[in-house]
Amino acid sequence: PSWAKQSHNGVKGAAQRAETLLNQMEELSSKYNIVELRPNVFSYTAVINAWANCRERGIGAPMKAEALLRRMEKLYVETEDDRVKPDVVAYSTVINAWAKSREGGAPERAEAILHRLEHAYEQTNDVHLQPNVVTYTTVISAYANSNEPDAPLMAEAILEHMEALYKSGEVWEGAKPRTASYNAVIDSWARASHTIEEAAQRAEDILERMEKLHNANDDADVEPNTRSYSEVIFAWSKSRAKGVALKALKM
Incomplete structure (x- = not known):
């Protein structure tokens, strides 16, 4: 989504707008069973990246990026749909969100995501999950x-x-x-x-x-x-x- 790119340029509210559009895609694809509208790993990762690049302070951007990753993980477990399976790019983008953050405990949150990725790679041996x-x-x-x-x-x-x-x-x-x-x-x-x-x-x-x-x-x-x-x-x-x-x- 273009709003995801605008976040990198410092446009206020861009990351939230990108997530709102993602939510609308989910709702419409589910309500009308439109497969073409169903978000995939690229859609989710683009919004995660928007939060990672968000320059607005005090809105919990890294936490929102991580919440989207958890949403992807949950969705994949429930549906076994490879199109929404998080990959190393999704995990790394959340890690980057925490790395840019000045919030207390941010490095530990970044490391925790890394260990989750390592565990997923060890369990599946999926090259798309290799850190x-x-x-x-x-x-x-x-x-x-x-x-x-x-x-x-x-x-x-x-x-x-x-x-x-x-x-x-x-x-x-x-x-x-x-x-x-x-x-x-x-x-x-x-x-x-x-x-x-x-x-x-x-x-x-x-x-x-x-x-x-x-x-x-x-x-x-x-x-x-x-x-x-x-x-x-x-x-x-x-x-x-x-x-x-x-x-x-x-x-």
Whole structure:
């Protein structure tokens, strides 16, 4: 629906209008048995995306996006209609809605959706439900962008979870961390409320991990970039510890 696109442009009420139209599609298709009007996974995901991109504050946009996902899940269980079966895009879009939110507990809600997706994938082995690097990195970013004290630890835990899944076999190939995944964790440590030296060292540890992985296999997927080094330098720049300036120059 075009109203779904308008939400991304900041048009007030666009996401709600998109959902109203979705509801009308459901009602009309049910009342008159018009198959062509029946919403499908693309219809629902478009409205979820509208809520994810909604810039209006105080209206519970992420919760409304998640409610639509639950509606899809319920509808699929009741009808077994593959046309409304949520896929990785639907789940990832809800995760993105929470990642953009400043609401308390938003990163945890994003991670909970991720675990629901993982469970669905494990139960069905459906490739359309396989979490990918964007899904995981969005959850990491949700923690990185939050002000929660344990955010860097939680972000790093997701990264380690990705690494473990990828090493476990081809079935989790989509979980392979990329440069953006590591950078998101480095960002989280660079802005952490932990002691400056501890946070900077943890950020540098992640950078060194990237360098080792890249050098061991000449793997371009994990090659550190300008942002990787800049964030570690930023982390150390906040420290007054002896030798910090030299450490930053060596990077």
